[in-house]
Amino acid sequence: MLCQKCKKNEATVHIRQTVNGVKTELMLCSECADKENKYAFFGEDLFSGFFSDSILGVRRSEEQRKCDGCGMTRRELASSGRAGCAKCYEVFAAELDKIIYGIHGNARHNGALPGGHAEQMEKQNKLEALKKEIETLKKEQQQAVSEQNYEKAAELRDRIRALENGGEV
Helix, strand or coil: CECCCCCCCECCEEEEEEECCEEEEEEECHHHHHHHCCCCCHHHHCCCCCCCHHHHCCCCCCCCCECCCCCCEHHHHHHHCCCCCCCHHHHCHHHHHHHHHHHHCCCCCCCCCCCCHHHHHHHHHHHHHHHHHHHHHHHHHHHHHHCCCHHHHHHHHHHHHHHHCCCCC
């Protein structure tokens, strides 16, 4: 049977799809299947659905980023499902966060940690919470000054200093 797309080569790829209950069958040669990116077998394009342009909001005309560490493109990452180097995790961070969130429902680890790391993470979380609280208090202080409420601004200043010096209010 000839390829249903080019009508020149022998069809070697048989694609069956069911979308919204509608079944379609397509017979393509390997060249047309590659061009259409429908040759999605496990070894070749396993992660392309996760990295699809529609999911990530990337236009086909948009230039592909490359990792400056190894030269890997987003498409290569999608087809292999493996990062080429450690720098890829920085370059493709936005895409990888979406993928991880889609798989796990969260892009941040919330589970158990190996011994000793739980205490370290707890300290880090407390430090982050303290920084946020100080930032919020500084905004409130600026607002109080702009409203000429200097007593409140002075109280907030004292709370900020206490928190910055390691004390609790």
